Amino acid sequence: DAGVIQSPRHEVTEMGQEVTLRCKPISGHDYLFWYRQTMMRGLELLIYFNNNVPIDDSGMPEDRFSAKMPNASFSTLKIQPSEPRDSAVYFCASSSNIHAFSYNEQFFGPGTRLTVL
Amino acid sequence: KNEVEQSPQNLTAQEGEFITINCSYSVGISALHWLQQHPGGGIVSLFMLSSGKKKHGRLIATINIQEKHSSLHITASHPRDSAVYICAFRGASGSRLTFGEGTQLTVNP
Numbered sequence: 001d002a003g004v005i006q007s008p009r010h011e012v013t014e015m016g017q018e019v020t021l022r023c024k025p026i027s028g029h030d031y032l033f034w035y036r037q038t039m040m041r042g043l044e045l046l047i048y049f050n051n052n053v054p055i056d057d058s059g060m061p062e063d064r065f066s067a068k069m070p071n072a073s074f075s076t077l078k079i080q081p082s083e084p085r086d087s088a089v090y091f092c093a094s095s096s097n098i099h100a101f102s103y104n105e106q107f108f109g110p111g112t113r114l115t116v117l
Numbered sequence: 118k119n120e121v122e123q124s125p126q127n128l129t130a131q132e133g134e135f136i137t138i139n140c141s142y143s144v145g146i147s148a149l150h151w152l153q154q155h156p157g158g159g160i161v162s163l164f165m166l167s168s169g170k171k172k173h174g175r176l177i178a179t180i181n182i183q184e185k186h187s188s189l190h191i192t193a194s195h196p197r198d199s200a201v202y203i204c205a206f207r208g209a210s211g212s213r214l215t216f217g218e219g220t221q222l223t224v225n226p
């Protein structure tokens with residue numbers, strides 16, 4: 001398995017533009033997570049999905065951010081309009097189903113480094 | 118107060134030294150993760166534990182549920198261990214992770 005795949009790896013855009021980040025989770029994983037990492041705030045969970053359904057989006061900063069998971073093998077995180085303070089590394093991670101008495105690790109993608117000028 | 122705190126924030130060691138990084142949390146958890154973030158940015162999951170101790174090569178992770186504390190130990194440290202080490206916990210319900218701020222470890226030759 002190729003692991004979690006994210007694209008693009010780097011994105012530079014101008015303030016006000018729409019940005020779309022993409023993620024392909026590991027095949028068979030039921031959970032998908034979007035994280036943001038900045039120097040100031042460290043790693044933060046933005047949203048996570050279970051079986052393509054958003055479960056917790058309380059970490060999404062504001063309405064400019066939206067995430068979708070149209071099928072089990074693809075998710076997008078969209079920022080519209082983008083602002084300089086959105087500059088960060090955005091990680092996608094996936095994990096397999098979490099049962100009551102067993103726990104599974106999260107596997108991280110390489111991240112997308114976003115710079116908004 | 119943060120729900121999870123790591124110490125120290127920065128740690129510099131000489132090659133061969135024994136390293137300890139600490140993580141304290143303030144809520145009930147179902148599991149605690151230790152992650153390693155390389156200088157290039159990639160994140161690797163090192164351990165996930167809910168009790169006791171786990172060992173992998175030169176790395177040892179321990180957790181004390183009663184004291185809400187976990188430690189990551191590195192024996193015979195090496196410059197390639199230089200990275201940011203992050204602890205994260207999963208709450209008693211659900212699967213979201215809450216992250217510590219990380220410990221920057223630098224091992225000098």
